[in-house]
Amino acid sequence: xxxxxxxxxxxxxxxxxxxxxxxxxxxxxxxxxxxxxxxxxxxxxxxxxxxxxxxxxxxxxxxxxxxxxxxxxxxxxxxxxxxxxxxxxxxxxxxxxxxxxxxxxxxxxxxxxxxxxxxxxxxxxxxxxxxxxxxxxxxxxxxxxxxxxxxxxxxxxxxxxxxxxxxxxxxxxxxxxxxxxxxxxxxxxxxxxxxxxxxxxxxxxxxxxxxxxxxxxxxxxxxxxxxxxxxxxxxxxxxxxxxxxxxxxxxxxxxxxxxxxxxxxxxxxxxxxxxxxxxxxxxxxxxxxxxxxxxxxxxxxxxxxxxxxxxxxxxxxxxxxxxxx
Numbered sequence: 116x117x118x119x120x121x122x123x124x125x126x127x128x129x130x131x132x133x134x135x136x137x138x139x140x141x142x143x144x145x146x147x148x149x150x151x152x153x154x155x156x157x158x159x160x161x162x163x164x165x166x167x168x169x170x171x172x173x174x175x176x177x178x179x180x181x182x183x184x185x186x187x188x189x190x191x192x193x194x195x196x197x198x199x200x201x202x203x204x205x206x207x208x209x210x211x212x213x214x215x216x217x218x219x220x221x222x223x224x225x226x227x228x229x230x231x232x233x234x235x236x237x238x239x240x241x242x243x244x245x246x247x248x249x250x251x252x253x254x255x256x257x258x259x260x261x262x263x264x265x266x267x268x269x270x271x272x273x274x275x276x277x278x279x280x281x282x283x284x285x286x287x288x289x290x291x292x293x294x295x296x297x298x299x300x301x302x303x304x305x306x307x308x309x310x311x312x313x314x315x316x317x318x319x320x321x322x323x324x325x326x327x328x329x330x331x332x333x334x335x336x337x338x339x340x341x342x343x344x345x346x347x348x349x350x351x352x353x354x355x356x357x358x359x360x361x362x363x364x365x366x367x368x369x370x371x372x373x374x375x376x377x378x379x380x381x382x383x384x385x386x387x388x389x390x391x392x393x394x395x396x397x398x399x400x401x402x403x404x405x406x407x408x409x410x411x412x413x414x415x416x417x418x419x420x421x422x423x424x425x426x427x428x429x430x431x432x433x434x435x436x437x438x439x440x
Contacts, residue, residue: 117287122428122429122431124424124427124428124431125425125428125429126404128425128427129425129426130422130426131417131421132418132421132422132425135414135417135418135421136418137172137411138414139411139414139415139418142407142410142411142414143146143313145340145402145407146402146404146407146408146411147266148156148402149401150290150400150401150402150404151400151401151402151403152165152399152400154401158166158400159196161399162400164200164274164396164399165396165400167398168396169389169396170301170394171268171270171276172389172392172393174268174276175268175385175388175389176354176389177189177268178265178266178267178268178278178385179382179385179386179389180376181264181265181266182264182266182382182385183382184244184264184376184395185264185266185281186265186375186378186379186382187243187244188243188244188246188262189283189371189374189375189378190375191241191242191243191248192241192248192249192285192288192371193368193371193372193375194241195237195238195240195249195290196241196249196288196290196364196367196368196371197368198237199237199238199249199290199301199364200361200364200365200368201302202230202233202234202237202385203234203324203357203360203361203364204361205230206227206230206231206324206339206357207354207357207358207361209223209226209227210223210339210350210353210354210357211340213341213345213350214346214347214350214351214354218379219343220341220343220345220350221341221343223341224340224341224342227339227341228340229325231325234290234291234301234324234325235291235325235327237249237290237292238250238291238301238327239291240415243426246262248262248283248289249288249289249290249291250289250290250291250297250327251289251291251292251293251294252293252294253293253294253298253409258286258292258294258295258298259285259288259289259298260285260286261264261282261283261284261285261286261287262282262283262284262285262406263280263281264280264281264282264283264378265278265279265280265281266279266281266377266378266381267381267385274370276325281374281377281378283370283371283374284370287300287363287366287367287370288299288300288367288368288371290302290325291325292411293327294415296323296326296331296332296340297323297333298364300360300364300367301323301324301325301360302323302324302325302326302327302333303333304321304322304323304335304336305321305322305323305332305336305356305359306318306320306321306355307320307321307322307352307355307359308320308355309348309349309351309352309355310348310351310352314339320337320349320352320355320356321333321335321336321337322336322337322338322339322352322353322356322357323337323338323339323356324338324339324356324357327354328337337349339353339357340357341355354368356413371392
C-alpha cells in the first residue's frame with residue numbers, strides 16, 4: 116500500500132541515517148581525542164582502571180622528583196666526606212713526616228692547622244636545600260639522626276597505598292658537632308694505645324682532631340697538634356687516632372655511596388615503571404587510529420548512500436501526483 120501520510124521507506128532511510136550519524140560522531144570523537152575510552156560512559160571498567168593508574172603515575176612522578184632531591188643530598192654529603200678523607204689522609208702523612216728525627220715539627224703543625232681549617236670549611240659547605248649531614252652548628256636543637264627520603268609509591272592488591280622510605284643514619288657522617296663534640300667524627304675523643312701500651316688492649320692516649328668555633332673540647336682529650344717538644348710516642352699516638360678517624364669516615368662514605376647507588380637504581384626503576392604503566396593504560400583506552408580512520412571512511416560512504424536512499428524514498432511520494440494529472 117502506498118500512503119501519502121506514512122512513508123515507510125523514508126522512515127527506514129531516516130532511521131539508518133540517524134544510526135550512521137551516531138556512529139560517525141563516536142568515530143570522529145575517537146579520531147580527534149585519540150581515545151577509545153574517553154569518559155566513563157564509553158567503558159566504565161576500563162575508564163576506572165585508567166583513571167586510577169594515571170593518578171598513580173602522577174604520584175610516581177612526584178616520587179621520582181623526591182629521589183632526585185635525595186640523590187642531590189647524598190651526593191653533596193658524599194662529596195664532602197670524600198674531600199674530608201683526602202684531607203685527613205694528608206694530615207696523617209704530615210704526622211708520619213713529623214716522626215722523622217730532626218724535622219721541624221712546628222712548621223709541619225702550620226700545615227696541619229691549615230688542613231684542619233679546610234676540614235671545617237668542607238663540613239660547613241656540604242649543605243643542600245638547607246640540610247647539612249656533616250656539620251651541626253649551635254643553632255641545632257637535636258643531634259643529626261636518621262634521614263628519610265621518599266623512595267617509592269605502592270598500591271597493594273586490596274587497593275591500599277603506601278609510601279616507601281629510604282634511610283641513612285647521618286649520625287655516622289657528622290664531621291663536626293659544635294654542640295656536643297662527642298657526636299662529631301673529628302671532634303670526639305679517640306682513645307688509642309701508644310708507647311708501651313700498644314697491643315695490651317689498654318688505652319693510654321686520647322686525642323681529637325678539630326675544635327670548631329663555639330665548640331667545646333672533649334674532656335681529657337688532647338688536640339692533634341705538634342710543638343717542638345712533642346714526643347715521638349705522642350706523634351705515633353696522634354697517627355693512630357687520625358687513622359681511626361679515617362677508618363670511621365671511610366665506612367660512613369661507603370654506606371653513603373651504597374645509599375646513593377640505591378637511589379639511582381630506584382630512580383631508573385621508577386622511570387621504567389611509569390613507562391610500563393603508560394603503555395598498559397594505552398592498551399585499555401587508546402584508539403587504533405588505522406581502524407578508526409577506516410571506519411570513518413566507511414561511515415561516510417554509508418551516509419552518502421543513506422542520503423541517496425532517503426531521496427529515492429521521498430521521490431516515491433512525488434510520483435503519486437502524476438496519477439492526478
